[in-house]
Amino acid sequence: MDSEIVKVDQKIIVGMKLEISLLENQTQTLWQRFMPKLNSISNRLDNNLISMSIYSSDYFHSFNPSNRFMKWAGVEVSEEPIIGDGLEIIKIPKGLYVRFLYQGLPSQAGPFYQSIFQEWFPKSGYKLDQRPHFEVMGDKYKNNEPSSEEMIYIPVME
Template sequence: MDSKITSIEKKYLVGKKIEMSLVESLTPTLWKSFVPSIGSIQNRVSKEMISLSVYPTDYFQNFNPNRKFIKWAGVEVSSLMDLPEGVEVLEIPAGLYSVFLYKGLASEAGPFFQWIFREWFPKSEYDLDNRPHFEVLGDKYKNEDPSSEEFVYIPIKPR
């Protein structure tokens, strides 16, 4: 699996969030609550959707699948004007990311992420940075379809 190192500018995500763990995933519930409001969000940068996670600082050093984190379902916007009721805003700070292409069922992504943290990071010139992790769900994303594709953004910093 290859990755591409990219630097992103600050972004604004408009969406909904929920606290959850990997064991008690509430991702489908979150998306079902957010999708009806997508059409009323103005100033969208693209048609892509973003699935984003904000983890506690030491989440990966003391990994426990029962530990809670904040999960977002959202879209990127160019302006925070005229937001519909019921949505929130998250600023994604500028920074370096390693971008991976994931193909397959989201429910079967465990080994993919294990590879990133157990093999890619130790061999790379980077450490994990404490910024949001996110997936860009574009034209080739098909929820729970084996041919689905999404781009996975992992925050990094030079060692």
Template sequence: MEAKIVTFDGKLILGKKLEMSLANNLTPILWKSFIPQIPSIPNRITKELISVSVYPQDYFQSFHPSRNFEKWAGVEVSLTNDTLIGLESLRIENGMYAEFLYQGLPKEAGVFYQNIFRNWLPNSKYQLDARPHFEVMGEKYKNEDPNSEELVYIPITLR
């Protein structure tokens, strides 16, 4: 598993959020409620879709699949428009991230993430940082296609 270490200046996301757990995954419901609103969003920077997970501070230290976190479906914007009903903004602060390429079906991503957290991260010179995790779904993202690709960003700092 290869990671590219990147530094972001920050991202401003406009979208919808739901509280969920891995055991009670509401991601499809979240995206189905958000997708129809995308055409009405002004100030979009790209056509990419952004999925963001905001975990409680000690989420990974006391991990349990039924523990809740905040999941966002959104797009990156240059500035927010508070008049769009039902949408909220989230700022992903600047910082260092490990970037991974995931190819495959969403339902098979569990093994991929386990490999990051059980193998790559412990054997790297980095540690997990308490910032949002996110995925960028661009041109090569095809949802339920085994050839679908997305970029996965894990927040890190040096040990």
């Protein structure tokens, strides 16, 4: 499992959020609500899409797939635009992240994430930090295609 520790500057994200759990995963519904609003967002930095998860401080201590967390669908912008129509602004604080390349179907990502938390973290010397987790879906992201690629960012501290 290839990984890289990277410093990430603060990111300003415009998007929509929904409280979900892994058992009641409504990520697809969230993206279906967000995508029609995409062209109304000004100051976009690029064509990448950002999927972000915000977990409570004890989410991973007593992991249960029915635990709820906040899921975001969004894009990065250069400065805060005037927004409306159900869109919100959130900032991802700067800090250290471990970055992984994931290739495959979103529905098959579970074992990949499991190996990060059960294998990579115990061997890494890093600890999970309490900041948003996010994925960047760029040009190589192809929804529901086995060859799809996205970059996964998980916050870490030494």
